Amino acid sequence: MNVLAIFKREVRTYFTSPIAYALLTIFAVICGFMFTSILAQFQRASFQSAMNPAMAQGMNATEWVVRPLLRNVAVILLFLMPIVTMRLFAEERKTGTLELLFTFPIRDVELLAGKFLAALAIFLVMLALPLVNILMLAGLGPLEWPAIGVAFAGLMLLGMTFLAIGLFCSALTENQIVAAVLTFGAALLFWIIDWSADGAGGTLGQVLSHLSIIRHFDSFQRGVIESKDLIFYLNFTIFGLFLTMRAVESHRWKG
Amino acid sequence: MIEVENLTRFYGPTAAIQDVSFRVDQGQIVGFLGPNGAGKTTTLRILSGYLPATSGTARVAGFDVFKESLAVRRRLGYLPENVPLYPEMRVRTYLDFVAEVKGVPRQERQRRVAAAMERCRVDDVANHLIGSLSRGYRQRVGIAQAILHDPEVILLDEPTVGLDPKQIIEIRQLITELAGQRTVILSTHILPEVEMVCQRVIIINQGKIVAVDTPENLKAKIRTSARVLLQVDGPAVAVRDHLERVPGVLRVEERPERADGRIRYLVECAPDRDLRRDLAAVVVRQGWGLSELRPADVMLEEVFIRLVTEESPHEQPAGQEGEP
Numbered sequence: 010m011n012v013l014a015i016f017k018r019e020v021r022t023y024f025t026s027p028i029a030y031a032l033l034t035i036f037a038v039i040c041g042f043m044f045t046s047i048l049a050q051f052q053r054a055s056f057q058s059a060m061n062p063a064m065a066q067g068m069n070a071t072e073w074v075v076r077p078l079l080r081n082v083a084v085i086l087l088f089l090m091p092i093v094t095m096r097l098f099a100e101e102r103k104t105g106t107l108e109l110l111f112t113f114p115i116r117d118v119e120l121l122a123g124k125f126l127a128a129l130a131i132f133l134v135m136l137a138l139p140l141v142n143i144l145m146l147a148g149l150g151p152l153e154w155p156a157i158g159v160a161f162a163g164l165m166l167l168g169m170t171f172l173a174i175g176l177f178c179s180a181l182t183e184n185q186i187v188a189a190v191l192t193f194g195a196a197l198l199f200w201i202i203d204w205s206a207d208g209a210g211g212t213l214g215q216v217l218s219h220l221s222i223i224r225h226f227d228s229f230q231r232g233v234i235e236s237k238d239l240i241f242y243l244n245f246t247i248f249g250l251f252l253t254m255r256a257v258e259s260h261r262w263k264g
Numbered sequence: 265m266i267e268v269e270n271l272t273r274f275y276g277p278t279a280a281i282q283d284v285s286f287r288v289d290q291g292q293i294v295g296f297l298g299p300n301g302a303g304k305t306t307t308l309r310i311l312s313g314y315l316p317a318t319s320g321t322a323r324v325a326g327f328d329v330f331k332e333s334l335a336v337r338r339r340l341g342y343l344p345e346n347v348p349l350y351p352e353m354r355v356r357t358y359l360d361f362v363a364e365v366k367g368v369p370r371q372e373r374q375r376r377v378a379a380a381m382e383r384c385r386v387d388d389v390a391n392h393l394i395g396s397l398s399r400g401y402r403q404r405v406g407i408a409q410a411i412l413h414d415p416e417v418i419l420l421d422e423p424t425v426g427l428d429p430k431q432i433i434e435i436r437q438l439i440t441e442l443a444g445q446r447t448v449i450l451s452t453h454i455l456p457e458v459e460m461v462c463q464r465v466i467i468i469n470q471g472k473i474v475a476v477d478t479p480e481n482l483k484a485k486i487r488t489s490a491r492v493l494l495q496v497d498g499p500a501v502a503v504r505d506h507l508e509r510v511p512g513v514l515r516v517e518e519r520p521e522r523a524d525g526r527i528r529y530l531v532e533c534a535p536d537r538d539l540r541r542d543l544a545a546v547v548v549r550q551g552w553g554l555s556e557l558r559p560a561d562v563m564l565e566e567v568f569i570r571l572v573t574e575e576s577p578h579e580q581p582a583g584q585e586g587e588p
């Protein structure tokens with residue numbers, strides 16, 4: 010299978026270069042640090058609540074530790090995901106290997122799918138790191154696993170939008186750094202785009218607030234799957250990949 | 265096997281190639297010859313399915329390179345100009361990857377990779393990182409990659425550029441071996457290469473085809489007058505004078521030899537006359553020593569320069585040694 014061949018090569022490349030290791034290490038350290046800080050806060054709070062029965066209600070670990078942790082993970086992803094995707098097209102354009110790939114009997118869609126799935130695989134490995142933290146928490150008390158699962162699904166969907174933006178930016182340039190900067194800039198813009206919603210007001214305001222990639226994460230974070238949020242993420246990803254296809258094709262035209 | 269008709273490709277307002285048409289039959293090795301910027305790479309890129317043409321059609325193995333791109337790409341191996349490979353991969357892993365992308369069935373993959381490596385003589389570096397290979401070896405890995413799926417058509421863009429003379433000979437040999445059933449187009453700006461390897465030459469200049477023929481025919485076309493090279497030990501002015509007076513001689517040119525300080529004379533004779541006997545007789549009669557007398561072959565190089573500089577074929581190209 011063509012897609013599989015591309016996928017395997019990309020995943021192997023992540024791990025033959027130091028990128029994947031650096032990425033995973035940084036991500037693990039930051040997640041661990043956030044987890045311990047949040048946990049310490051939680052423990053202080055629950056100690057106080059033991060004195061004050063009125064506050065004790067709603068003091069559970071899912072609410073107080075997992076949710077804030079995953080919210081923060083989303084923010085770290087904003088910074089780290091550009092590094093996952095920056096290489097994918099930019100480097101092959103620079104070295105000229107893309108020209109050769111284009112003459113192999115493989116459709117552009119298959120090439121894109123292979124690269125996207127490889128990046129997704131690395132991203133899923135990253136997501137396993139905060140999961141390890143949460144598993145440590147499981148020893149301390151009961152957790153709401155279904156809600157946590159939903160939150161992780163939300164993170165995955167959010168990450169897919171980052172991947173789509175990143176692939177598109179990587180297809181635009183030969184320079185990996187430029188690709189990463191563009192990705193970060195675009196993702197950040199889509200993150201905060203709803204700030205302008207109040208000022209714009211009316212339909213435009215609604216559209217702008219609907220476009221915010223983090224706002225759609227709220228429901229997932231609460232442990233609820235809302236179809237409009239799910240559809241938003243999927244649409245965003247598919248549209249991004251579609252634009253990437255166009256960018257790749259136009260590169261062919263320019264030669 | 266390859267049919268190109270009126271192919272034109274613009275980059276912005278400038279045409280890289282214009283109205284290019286040619287045909288290549290199955291089993292031929294064809295040399296695509298032209299100076300820098302002539303449009304060789306552009307043409308090969310279009311044939312490979314990488315670059316769309318602005319207008320015109322190209323068919324490879326009976327399939328249109330634009331409309332049936334996948335079918336063409338299945339039957340074609342391509343080595344781009346600067347041999348783009350993945351430096352972080354090992355040779356065998358890389359070839360395995362290429363075989364998989366090219367759709368070689370799993371059972372056959374290992375055998376095909378091994379065969380291609382043996383053929384291109386890269387089996388001794390099978391487990392080396394591509395980035396650590398010498399230029400010559402990388403070139404061979406590039407060719408191995410092109411022939412992996414046993415394509416009917418092979419396009420090689422300047423396969424010997426940047427190699428040392430020994431490696432050049434080896435790569436040329438490899439290309440000759442590749443032919444047979446396969447059709448090969450190789451681009452180059454090295455003339456002897458075309459003479460040695462190719463059955464036909466397509467000369468392209470400034471995006472236009474200038475000539476298509478066998479190397480021999482091209483040379484013959486230019487050889488409108490027979491030329492003889494003599495080396496005479498005698499006073500230069502007198503020698504020249506006597507030679508010029510031989511009936512049938514059009515002109516005599518002195519060629520001082522750098523190495524031994526002796527003078528050679530390039531004698532241009534009227535077409536279809538062999539004056540070697542008469543020339544020798546004149547020299548002997550004067551009592552001079554005749555140390556060399558041979559026909560001066562026309563080099564393809566001269567043909568090439570004449571064609572691309574659009575000189576009239578009767579003029580003598582300046583500064584060209586008329587030696588075979």
Ligand SMILES: Nc1ncnc2c1ncn2[C@@H]1O[C@H](COP(=O)(O)OP(=O)(O)OP(=O)(O)O)[C@@H](O)[C@H]1O
Pocket residue numbers: 263264275279280281298299300301302303304305306307345453
């Ligand atoms: N991507 C591009 N953008 C703009 N112009 C280009 C591009 N690629 C090639 N050209 C132009 O098209 C013309 C033909 O280039 P091409 O690379 O086909 O020549 P070539 O015969 O392969 O030369 P060389 O022997 O140097 O490899 C040149 O004038 C070149 O400047």
Ligand SMILES: [Mg+2]
Pocket residue numbers: 304305306345421
């Ligand atoms: Mg070229």
